[in-house]
Amino acid sequence: MSKKDIDEVTGVETTGHEWDGIKELNNPLPRWWLWTMYLCIIWAIGYMIAYPSIPLINASTPGLLGQTSRGDVAIEIAAAKESQKVFRDQIAAKSLVDIRKDEKLFQFARSGGKAAFAVNCIQCHGSGAQGGAGYPNLNDDDWLWGGDLEAIYTTIQHGIRVEADDDTRTSDMPAFAGDEILEKEQIVQVAAFVGSLSKQEVDAEAAKKGAAVYEENCASCHGEKGKGNKEFGAPNLADAISLYGDKQADIIRQVSKPKHGEMPAWVSRLDDITIKQLAIYVHALGGGE
Amino acid sequence: MVTVHKEVERLDVEPVNSKEKRELFAAHVKIFPKGVTGTFRSLKWLIMGITLGIYYITPWLRWDRGPYVPDQAILLDLANRRFYFFSIEIWPQEFYYVAGLLILAGIGLFLVTSTVGRAWCGYSCPQTVWVDLFLVVERWLEGDRNARIKLDKAPWTSDKIRKRVIKHFIWILISISTGGAWIFYFADAPTLFKNFFTLQSPFVAYATVAVLTATTYIFAGFAREQICTFACPWPRIQGAMLDEHSLIVTYNAWRGEPRTLKKKEREKLGDKAGDCVDCNACVAVCPQGIDIRDGAQLECITCALCIDACNAVMDKIGKPRGLISYATMSDHAESKASTWTSFIRPRTYIYLAIFGAICLGMLVTLLMRDRLDMSVLHDRNPQFVKLSDGSIRNGYTVKILNMVTDPRSFRVSISGLKGATMKIAGSDVKASDTVKVDVDADKLKAFKVYVTVNHKALKGARSNIQFTIKDISGDETTTYNAIFDGPSK
Numbered sequence: 001m002s003k004k005d006i007d008e009v010t011g012v013e014t015t016g017h018e019w020d021g022i023k024e025l026n027n028p029l030p031r032w033w034l035w036t037m038y039l040c041i042i043w044a045i046g047y048m049i050a051y052p053s054i055p056l057i058n059a060s061t062p063g064l065l066g067q068t069s070r071g072d073v074a075i076e077i078a079a080a081k082e083s084q085k086v087f088r089d090q091i092a093a094k095s096l097v098d099i100r101k102d103e104k105l106f107q108f109a110r111s112g113g114k115a116a117f118a119v120n121c122i123q124c125h126g127s128g129a130q131g132g133a134g135y136p137n138l139n140d141d142d143w144l145w146g147g148d149l150e151a152i153y154t155t156i157q158h159g160i161r162v163e164a165d166d167d168t169r170t171s172d173m174p175a176f177a178g179d180e181i182l183e184k185e186q187i188v189q190v191a192a193f194v195g196s197l198s199k200q201e202v203d204a205e206a207a208k209k210g211a212a213v214y215e216e217n218c219a220s221c222h223g224e225k226g227k228g229n230k231e232f233g234a235p236n237l238a239d240a241i242s243l244y245g246d247k248q249a250d251i252i253r254q255v256s257k258p259k260h261g262e263m264p265a266w267v268s269r270l271d272d273i274t275i276k277q278l279a280i281y282v283h284a285l286g287g288g289e
Numbered sequence: 290m291v292t293v294h295k296e297v298e299r300l301d302v303e304p305v306n307s308k309e310k311r312e313l314f315a316a317h318v319k320i321f322p323k324g325v326t327g328t329f330r331s332l333k334w335l336i337m338g339i340t341l342g343i344y345y346i347t348p349w350l351r352w353d354r355g356p357y358v359p360d361q362a363i364l365l366d367l368a369n370r371r372f373y374f375f376s377i378e379i380w381p382q383e384f385y386y387v388a389g390l391l392i393l394a395g396i397g398l399f400l401v402t403s404t405v406g407r408a409w410c411g412y413s414c415p416q417t418v419w420v421d422l423f424l425v426v427e428r429w430l431e432g433d434r435n436a437r438i439k440l441d442k443a444p445w446t447s448d449k450i451r452k453r454v455i456k457h458f459i460w461i462l463i464s465i466s467t468g469g470a471w472i473f474y475f476a477d478a479p480t481l482f483k484n485f486f487t488l489q490s491p492f493v494a495y496a497t498v499a500v501l502t503a504t505t506y507i508f509a510g511f512a513r514e515q516i517c518t519f520a521c522p523w524p525r526i527q528g529a530m531l532d533e534h535s536l537i538v539t540y541n542a543w544r545g546e547p548r549t550l551k552k553k554e555r556e557k558l559g560d561k562a563g564d565c566v567d568c569n570a571c572v573a574v575c576p577q578g579i580d581i582r583d584g585a586q587l588e589c590i591t592c593a594l595c596i597d598a599c600n601a602v603m604d605k606i607g608k609p610r611g612l613i614s615y616a617t618m619s620d621h622a623e624s625k626a627s628t629w630t631s632f633i634r635p636r637t638y639i640y641l642a643i644f645g646a647i648c649l650g651m652l653v654t655l656l657m658r659d660r661l662d663m664s665v666l667h668d669r670n671p672q673f674v675k676l677s678d679g680s681i682r683n684g685y686t687v688k689i690l691n692m693v694t695d696p697r698s699f700r701v702s703i704s705g706l707k708g709a710t711m712k713i714a715g716s717d718v719k720a721s722d723t724v725k726v727d728v729d730a731d732k733l734k735a736f737k738v739y740v741t742v743n744h745k746a747l748k749g750a751r752s753n754i755q756f757t758i759k760d761i762s763g764d765e766t767t768t769y770n771a772i773f774d775g776p777s778k
Contacts, residue, residue: 027315028313028314028315029313029314029315030314030317030515030519031314031316031317032317032512032515033314033519034314100715106715126670126671127670128668128669128670128671129671130670130671137671137674139671139674139682139684140674140675140676140677140682141677142676142677236677239677239678240675240676240677240678240679241675241676241677284714284715286674286682286684286714286739287674287676
């Protein structure tokens with residue numbers, strides 16, 4: 001048996017361990033401390049019975065209360081949906097213009113539209129709705145098919161050039177080279193004229209000749225001054241924005257064999273409330289008319 | 290070798306598992322502090338009255354701030370993220386004032402502890418104050434120390450049951466009002482009071498009251514000195530804070546020893562006798578259950594009740610007071626009484642200077658702080674938009690913080706870019722270089738603005754633009770330097 005080591009100051013026995021001259025007194029722990037530990041153990045056993053705890057092969061023991069994290073989320077989502085119901089009912093009932101006028105409803109619709117946009121639209125139009133080559137920028141004030149609330153709503157509903165949808169937006173620009181409507185030279189001339197519409201530096205001689213070609217072949221859809229026509233989705237040629245590029249080569253290519261954008265009809269995929277919210281969101285991006 | 294019988298000898302062995310050796314855990318020994326009167330007891334009554342008064346009454350104080358903000362003098366409005374302290378209102382971004390207060394509290398604790406020891410523990414710690422309050426009830430119902438010890442050992446008669454039931458009933462009432470008062474700091478007190486009793490308060494209010502009621506009842510009724518000795522970190526920290534020039538409650542052994550019960554007889558015989566008559570009065574009154582004559586110890590909260598008890602005894606035996614007194618270790622070592630200057634030393638001045646500097650710094654910043662702020666957040670995606678006429682548009686989210694208790698109108702203007710015009714998103718007002726914005730009292734307003742510039746005015750991809758807001762009816766202004774993005778040339 002080892003000799004008892006009694007601390008001089010306190011008269012308490014030490015544990016016999018020593019670290020750099022520091023010894024630990026072997027004072028008894030308060031008994032309530034022990035009881036607290038037992039209480040915690042009992043609590044832990046109860047907790048393990050009430051909540052999911054012991055891991056099994058596929059899942060863990062479910063626990064008597066049947067609580068799951070997924071279940072909690074589902075309850076929270078249901079509660080959130082319930083709290084949104086007031087707004088959603090109003091959006092379903094009201095016209096787009098009235099929704100726009102109601103500040104609170106507008107904020108709600110725009111936020112909902114933003115979320116729906118992030119899921120359904122950013123693949124083509126980009127996360128900031130800034131578009132890209134061939135995909136229109138929705139932030140600007142240039143609209144192919146119209147930029148007021150109703151026009152945007154219709155475009156989202158029925159899409160562009162969707163064969164299966166009878167109400168879809170559709171138009172077809174002839175391939176002036178492929179279908180041999182214009183001579184190569186004429187196409188170059190009309191491209192020069194189109195460039196001059198948006199005040200670009202072009203061959204003046206060619207543009208002058210191109211004006212006549214334009215008058216005859218293009219003005220019916222794009223307008224005499226190239227301002228476009230939203231009825232046919234004919235782009236404004238006189239502004240600073242061009243979907244497929246504004247260099248002479250871009251214009252020549254587009255006149256010769258035009259590219260035609262397509263957009264899905266969302267009426268069959270999204271509910272009307274979501275489409276309305278999308279229309280409100282896109283309209284509020286800064287270019288809405 | 291000891292022979293206990295002619296046939297039997299005593300073996301030299303010790304029981305390894307004797308009861309004495311198995312004591313791993315100690316049962317709680319109840320302490321029955323004796324009532325005492327004196328200077329420090331009176332001081333403690335006074336401080337107890339003040340601290341309890343502050344705690345219970347503060348949430349009910351009103352402070353008129355106009356019709357737009359709460360009129361509670363001190364309110365921690367967590368839901369709306371505001372802190373009200375009389376005429377001062379703190380927004381979340383001004384949290385450094387709270388940090389400042391915490392630093393102040395820390396330095397204050399250093400200052401107090403290094404000079405007058407654990408005064409916080411002995412006088413104003415909630416644990417001490419509420420234990421004192423519970424003891425008042427206990428003493429009133431069950432009598433002083435001896436009566437309480439007797440009652441505690443007595444069998445469960447109807448009288449004992451009656452006394453105990455009333456005691457615990459009052460304790461629980463105090464506990465509920467303690468837990469209950471806490472929640473009034475976080476919401477409008479009169480409204481919450483009404484809602485609380487009509488069961489219309491949020492669950493967290495009831496949960497908070499329940500937890501604080503339970504802790505008050507258990508800590509002040511049962512745990513008492515156990516909290517100080519085993520649960521609180523401060524007794525450990527004091528080792529780093531105190532030094533030999535800090536005042537602590539000290540038994541002046543140089544005067545008291547050798548202690549003796551029969552002092553006069555001893556003196557007649559010519560033996561040396563100290564002033565301590567070993568009456569144990571200091572032990573009987575100690576709420577921590579220690580003997581101060583053992584010297585400075587972790588359990589001592591320096592409540593000074595032993596000083597009062599000993600002084601009364603010294604008066605009776607005709608000796609000067611102060612056998613137990615507030616004294617520093619260095620004075621004790623030199624066998625002399627401490628004076629009020631004993632604890633003042635460079636460290637005191639340094640703490641005082643730091644404390645004062647922080648106070649002053651906070652006061653100055655508080656008086657000079659802006660009650661109007663603005664932040665301008667540039668759209669990241671897209672960074673800029675080309676419009677059909679070739680001009681470039683940038684979007685910004687502007688936030689105006691109107692931190693006064695009245696609604697204000699502001700003129701927001703842009704400068705630094707020639708010909709730039711601004712328009713609030715969705716507004717019908719024609720774009721110009723300035724817009725008017727109304728902001729509610731004590732609120733933040735965030736809105737989107739579009740700034741449009743002719744692309745010829747842009748020198749490169751990045752240009753500087755300044756947003757300025759001006760209070761229309763006052764002269765407060767704030768400027769924010771932002772960036773205007775455009776295509777690279």
